[in-house]
């Protein structure tokens with residue numbers, strides 16, 4: 001087996017790189033351990049793939065170098081990918097907050113990427129696992145070795161091992177003495193300890209619109225109670241900024257100013273506060289919270305300062321320390337990876353190993369929930385491919 005450019009992993013970034021390179025007339029060996037390409041794309045966005053976010057900029061990415069993604073995102077932006085989707089007449093919609101989803105199926109995105117490849121230059125090796133890369137750019141697979149002039153590592157993160165996730169990209173980087181940023185599951189549900197679960201578990205399935213804060217970052221979206229702890233978009237988002245042992249604070253009544261609420265409740269003196277509150281929050285949640293936290297049963301007009309303070313601490317500033325996360329099995333992404341210091345931010349080429357590139361989720365650039373991670377995969381793949389095209393032309 002021999003080829004010019006070898007791409008490790010036929011996920012989002014690998015397919016995009018294969019499309020760019022083959023279109024430029026460059027032969028590519030695309031190696032994938034799964035029996036099919038783009039498996040994560042297919043399960044993404046509930047099967048409809050949130051393929052980009054119209055607001056994508058470097059601000060929505062967590063990295064040791066917060067400016068690292070700037071150049072790639074500028075070179076190939078959300079609007080470039082939207083143009084590609086439009087070129088194939090794939091219908092899509094904005095769900096919320098700039099998040100674009102396919103109307104029909106995530107399969108449309110995989111089809112676009114495969115269609116963009118010049119098949120005559122694409123040597124696709126499915127069911128083939130990359131085991132190592134040596135300093136002569138010989139790619140060792142479980143089916144034999146492939147000599148490469150350039151290698152793009154697009155092997156992704158560690159989440160969802162059941163569909164092919166592996167640490168091969170990190171192993172290769174480590175072998176070349178490249179620095180790694182510690183990896184951990186992100187965009188993942190958080191777990192609670194037994195003393196909290198004792199009552200929160202009873203709310204499994206209840207979803208509340210909240211503001212969630214941790215480490216100076218806050219998100220306004222829904223929180224979902226689960227039988228293991230907390231999930232929902234606000235929790236997935238905050239999990240990206242949360243470290244083990246950190247506190248999170250939840251405001252279950254973000255629209256309600258406590259002072260106005262006090263006045264309103266006093267005005268309707270005859271009403272019990274918990275009954276009044278049910279117009280803003282699910283009744284099941286209000287009643288359970290009331291009982292568990294032993295809030296005052298008196299009518300609103302009779303509440304003391306202490307009653308209000310207690311109310312505020314459990315409804316407006318509920319502070320807890322999650323016991324952990326649900327791990328890579330449930331995480332949408334991996335935070336951490338190849339350290340940005342080791343790569344050119346313009347081309348994603350390794351500074352230690354010429355002609356070796358790391359793109360997509362294997363790099364320490366992790367986006368918020370909402371299409372940002374695919375945009376990083378597309379943008380970083382284009383940046384690396386453009387550099388190889390320039391070198392080979």
Ligand SMILES: Cc1cc2nc3c(=O)[nH]c(=O)nc-3n(C[C@H](O)[C@H](O)[C@H](O)COP(=O)(O)OP(=O)(O)OC[C@H]3O[C@@H](n4cnc5c(N)ncnc54)[C@H](O)[C@@H]3O)c2cc1C
Nearest residue numbers: 009011012013033044045050130156164360361371373374
């Ligand atoms: C359930 C779920 C839903 C998601 N939804 C969204 C969404 O809607 N929007 C969004 O922006 N992001 C979403 N993400 C995140 C997004 O899927 C990833 O960030 C993105 O796929 C990363 O692209 P990548 O090419 O770097 O890695 P991947 O797409 O994971 O591709 C890596 C490929 O490398 C292959 N591979 C790994 N090891 C080897 C090896 N040793 N040899 C050969 N091949 C190997 C893997 O099988 C895989 O095909 C979701 C993730 C999950 C898990």
